[in-house]
Amino acid sequence: MCGIFAIENNVDSATLAFAGLITLQHRGEESAGITANGDGNTYNTHKAMGLVSQIFKEKVLNNLSGKVAIGHVRYSTHSESSLLNAQPFVYNCIHGNIAVAHNGNITNFEKIKNRLAKSGSIFNHTSDTEIVAHLIAENTGKTTGQIIKKSVQSLEGAFSLVFIHGNKLIGVRDSFGFRPLALGKIDNSYILASETSAIDAIGGKFIRDIKPGEIIVIENGKITESLQFTKKVKEKLCIFEQVYFSRPDSILCGRNIKDARVDMGRYLAQQMKHIKADVVVPVPDTGLFSAQGFSQYSGIDLQIGFIRNHYVGRSFIKPSQKMREITAKLKLFPIKDVINGKRIVLIDDSLVRGTTAQKIVSTLRNAGAKEIHLALSSPAVISPCFYGIDTPIKSKLIAAVKSVEEIKEFLNVDSLTFLDINNMKKACGNGKPNNFCCACFDGKYPSKIDKNKLNA
Amino acid sequence: MCGIFAIENNVDSATLAFAGLITLQHRGEESAGITANGDGNTYNTHKAMGLVSQIFKEKVLNNLSGKVAIGHVRYSTHSESSLLNAQPFVYNCIHGNIAVAHNGNITNFEKIKNRLAKSGSIFNHTSDTEIVAHLIAENTGKTTGQIIKKSVQSLEGAFSLVFIHGNKLIGVRDSFGFRPLALGKIDNSYILASETSAIDAIGGKFIRDIKPGEIIVIENGKITESLQFTKKVKEKLCIFEQVYFSRPDSILCGRNIKDARVDMGRYLAQQMKHIKADVVVPVPDTGLFSAQGFSQYSGIDLQIGFIRNHYVGRSFIKPSQKMREITAKLKLFPIKDVINGKRIVLIDDSLVRGTTAQKIVSTLRNAGAKEIHLALSSPAVISPCFYGIDTPIKSKLIAAVKSVEEIKEFLNVDSLTFLDINNMKKACGNGKPNNFCCACFDGKYPSKIDKNKLNA
């Protein structure tokens, strides 16, 4: 997962990108970067490993002059080459300098890369984003929009992209619209952002989502081009955005994420009518709104059962097993008298490997929980994601390899309820329940997926 | 404010102190330090500016060998000399090496310092803690407890102290017990900590509070001395611990802080029966439990109305005004549809300068709030603290200089309700409502205070 934020026609572009990225930090905590430009060919870039607030001190931002800026936060597995792959990238080519930031996963990346390599291309990064630059360099056209159109037509998979080209800002979204990309405005400056909350954060107004298959070119506060790069468009927004990734104050499909989550909780409560419990306890922080919905529907009291310690950071130096265990325990701390002797409905967003849930259940048992009814505001994850979410391979997905009974035993819970897939779609859909990619829950991939990868 | 954590008779003493300090981090985010010893005269210390998790990497902890460790987190105003004043301190004297960490404020510090200076003493730190070391160095006695007893008798004000002397761990609490100090145990190791949650965090059991005026000496897993250094003992625990400082899962006066806060909310609801409102919104994170109590009593729906961005850090390099404003807005973000058009009961813990509350109210107004009824789970702060809490001088306390009507106007709220002082005492007191220092609320200081300071 990644987050992108872009703004144009603004002398404070880098500082506003900084504010936007702070708001999108939850989408990627590994590295962050900002590139700014706007008056010709000089692109100023700063990127580093770590959190946005640590990387972008005021002095650094002041050096990132330019009226157009794009920013990126990145989540990835640890690797020594990580800084090399931190975005945005800036490339020079026949069209001049171009900066790019990308959220998503290009599924036919290797095929295109092989084709390019055969024709003599070189590659600096292991990232799939670099091939987009190669394709742009290969293509010509009358306008920036035309060049981009030709370049992205061969791409398959998930891609929400932003580019700087001179003082133009360009936004692109793949034909399924897997990853979100919202258009906003503040004064005379257009904004592109992964989530609407980032537009709000800088005081801007949300206008609309970039449409699946759309290319939008903005220059000096005006939309100069808006075109579809393909006719085969079929909205399939990743439903995990509502379930887990997006901030509760962001709007997707015309709906506040918070409201979608409250509804998920209501549906869960409906599914679990037969369960008798004393208290509804959310796993912080994502379970909170679903727990509210559950409590409202069921009438069972919602209680804060855990203190989350925000001071326990992510470590980039691999800690020892002993240290990992010590710090893991400090993150989530039970409030004993909320739990002791109680029949608990525990609300979490999803069940992937099951290892975290197992630890949380064990914490509750140690704190004296009498019964634990685990309720997940999503269906069982049974299939990997190829569109940008870091789900593990099938064999590590607990619901792909164990039966419900086996999972209950593994987790040591008294009951286990997954949100019904249709309920999830209804909660998120705002009347359009079929506009989602639910491949990780139902195995139905909107685009072609290599079988070897699927069964890896 | 500060936090202290100590453990003895444990080969992992520094690592456990680290875990304890992580849990107490909210008590002081400026600097942190750990000193370990246990086999003679070699004391290992590491201290630095910043957060516990940034300062104590595994490699650092491994160098802090020793079976007794004391740790300290410190809150303070910025100053270049801050690292010099970071605790623990280690002093050498006639009794050998002694390490000390301190939570509180010694009110007759200058008088004692002047006396010591006249007799030829030198001072390294501007901290009041150093005079404790001087007094210990001056006194003799048959046992460590006897020496400490003679040394602390002349101290006035607030002091919860922990010492390492060889492989002894010593705990001391002033005769009013202004600041908390809890005794716990894990396996064969005793623990001393500012809050019980830190004892829980490492898997220990809370035994009892150190009593006002008590000195406790622990060695090799045994309490070897427990003595009272004065007969004039009168419990006056700082009630701000329950109102604001302590973690909700800590226990004080035999009561969970969370429960005290829920009761504060109930009493507030009782005081505000006449107010008609649509929704109760807590200021994160301290207002949450009071809001629960308010909602339970009043039947008005509790809604999460703000997203708090935990990625916005505290900056040690002074940012520009522009940057401060940008980041301030990113910290607390309103969820518009919770607020828009609503009559809101806004619950916060206390009102000190009023500037933060003013900003929050303004945020709510911008998000469309129809009415805002500010409810504070404490009385009006009208007098400065001399016992360790960083309240400003009288002239900067809004409730000391403005009438309720003027404050309402300043904050732009429709109504303003402070928790009645007796209700606060009842909520916190567990049947002993008079065992608290409420000087900042009622101006009644348990110990003598210099008039010049009071009216500064």
Next chain:
Amino acid sequence: MCGIFAIENNVDSATLAFAGLITLQHRGEESAGITANGDGNTYNTHKAMGLVSQIFKEKVLNNLSGKVAIGHVRYSTHSESSLLNAQPFVYNCIHGNIAVAHNGNITNFEKIKNRLAKSGSIFNHTSDTEIVAHLIAENTGKTTGQIIKKSVQSLEGAFSLVFIHGNKLIGVRDSFGFRPLALGKIDNSYILASETSAIDAIGGKFIRDIKPGEIIVIENGKITESLQFTKKVKEKLCIFEQVYFSRPDSILCGRNIKDARVDMGRYLAQQMKHIKADVVVPVPDTGLFSAQGFSQYSGIDLQIGFIRNHYVGRSFIKPSQKMREITAKLKLFPIKDVINGKRIVLIDDSLVRGTTAQKIVSTLRNAGAKEIHLALSSPAVISPCFYGIDTPIKSKLIAAVKSVEEIKEFLNVDSLTFLDINNMKKACGNGKPNNFCCACFDGKYPSKIDKNKLNA
């Protein structure tokens, strides 16, 4: 200027490259990097701004596993994008991954880049080195040597290159051999280095120089290919290597640099027979050996007249004018009684802008020098270098814009003597005085130079 060091077939390749780069540090103090490989496609790279000894701590070197390593030190003007341009570079292409490090300047860089851009190539760096990778990616061949041969044929200008390709180490030198590249061996490992002293430093034996126009491919301790990529070969080694750049213990053209410099001093003394002086004073450290030669021939006493403070470092944060002046004075410190009242022959290596010489002369005057006879162990620099040395444009070369009389006045010296160009060639040439590029002294460029650049 840059320095390169490479070694293969050695499990300690990165550590030995580190030792080699320490020895070559004088060739570039801005950034340093090492890439290691040797078992397939995984290349480990570490590069940073700063000095070799600061960048490569033991822990870092241990992570650079691989049996083939290439290292690079770089001198360049300050720029924010400097780290991005630090070498070695690693590229992926049809031939797999290739690492490259480069010393020199490709003069037809822009022409080739334009051709590549037109055919759809993208560029990551502003460095001329990247086009070498592009050319390799474009070409095919039966062997690595054949591919490289086709790739470098179109390059003009100065290039000593080393590559890693799998577990092969490749060395290339341009057809004029502008920049040096020596072949050495230690045990079963071949070494390529900018100077022979770096081979000595790790205990290796110097074998021979890589020939102008030669490509050498080494694998597992064996030279598998040695081919000429062009028939138009004409040795034109940059004579500034002997004058200034190379370490005195390095060997070039079969001659110790030290001996060449001693001879330069002898010739200078011969040219200056008519000058009466009391003492010969070298500017540290490069003037030392020429001063020895001068003293030996003339019989005038050599005296150390300056203390050089090696603790005065280069600053990467731009200091204020005041600070620059303070530190400049601390670098070179006169020993007064060597200078006071004396007629001095001051020996320096070359005169470029004249500003440094002016300061040194002023220092001597302040220390009481009676007469100052400046002797330079090279002719007047009158033309810029396009082959990798950072000489300024013509208008900033003092000898290009001022007459000898004017320079004397500017510098405030009693006499000014440049080493005769033929004497310089004889001193360096070891019997082959015409094998040098002396373009900066005589304006005769061995390869075609763009007139616009020449007259910039």
Next chain:
Amino acid sequence: MCGIFAIENNVDSATLAFAGLITLQHRGEESAGITANGDGNTYNTHKAMGLVSQIFKEKVLNNLSGKVAIGHVRYSTHSESSLLNAQPFVYNCIHGNIAVAHNGNITNFEKIKNRLAKSGSIFNHTSDTEIVAHLIAENTGKTTGQIIKKSVQSLEGAFSLVFIHGNKLIGVRDSFGFRPLALGKIDNSYILASETSAIDAIGGKFIRDIKPGEIIVIENGKITESLQFTKKVKEKLCIFEQVYFSRPDSILCGRNIKDARVDMGRYLAQQMKHIKADVVVPVPDTGLFSAQGFSQYSGIDLQIGFIRNHYVGRSFIKPSQKMREITAKLKLFPIKDVINGKRIVLIDDSLVRGTTAQKIVSTLRNAGAKEIHLALSSPAVISPCFYGIDTPIKSKLIAAVKSVEEIKEFLNVDSLTFLDINNMKKACGNGKPNNFCCACFDGKYPSKIDKNKLNA
């Protein structure tokens, strides 16, 4: 060893102290610090581990405002508590705040410390400097000079001290004058420095040495007090200053260090008349001037035989044995053709443990030296120093435990000549050969030394 630099009545005091410390860096490379004051009680201090140029960036210096500044560079063995012991120290006492920096070793430190501890004093540092502050705090007097006088009378051993007291600068030198302390002036500002070259470095004029047993108090550009704290004065300057420590451009006993060293070389040549050799080779950098003297007297040619690599730094992270060996070899590099087949007189300053000399001789043998005649410009070191020089205990001094024959064998040299002690005194003495402490060479300690320490 340490270096101190102080300046008063100057708005740029900290920057000038920085320049002074850069010049004195050779006296201590471990830590550095500057304290500035001048308008009351606020002392600004910055100190850190590392080199002066790394620690004091312009921004740091700008924060050290004040008209009086004292600076200190420190050499010491590695220890975790090193930063704690970095100087200057600032203490508060009955006289207000006092800053102190110290060069030397107080030999009755423990006796005084025990007395102070018994009377109730506490100690922050393991340094002997702290007791000076204690003594000042104990004493009273009409003037600052009188207070200092009473305070330092009980001190034994070596101490050159500088203090800041308000806007007064105070200098003190022990009654033997073991360590140097020079007085200088620039404009209206007095300077105190360990070496005259530091006074020169900032453009100041050397006035005179502070006399043994003298206290000097300076305020606002005027010497307000100059008094002797004892009548028992007997000049015994550490002769190692001339032999090794001081910069060659510093003046001691009215003589340029360089000239003393040249004379040492002459005397050595006189002692070694019978030796036939081809070349005189100095060990860089301290052997250079003695080698000049030797060459002048003997007529044997002086040749630079080693290249010293100034980029090989001192490491604070303990390197592995393998790494130590690699970097050791890079520091000093032989120029083969100077050495190969030659009979060499190798000039070094002193022989302490013998391990470094052994390595250098081995390097020369490997480079083909035919004969090696080691000449040391000092006598054999046979006794430890208690006055501030880091010589090892007797059992590790090679000349204390081995005969000349055994040393020759250990070092693998053809002959070994120590400078005769009387020759050394004559070279350094400027007509006063008895004004030196030569205890490390002759075992005659000017002050009382504890026998246990002597035979440790």
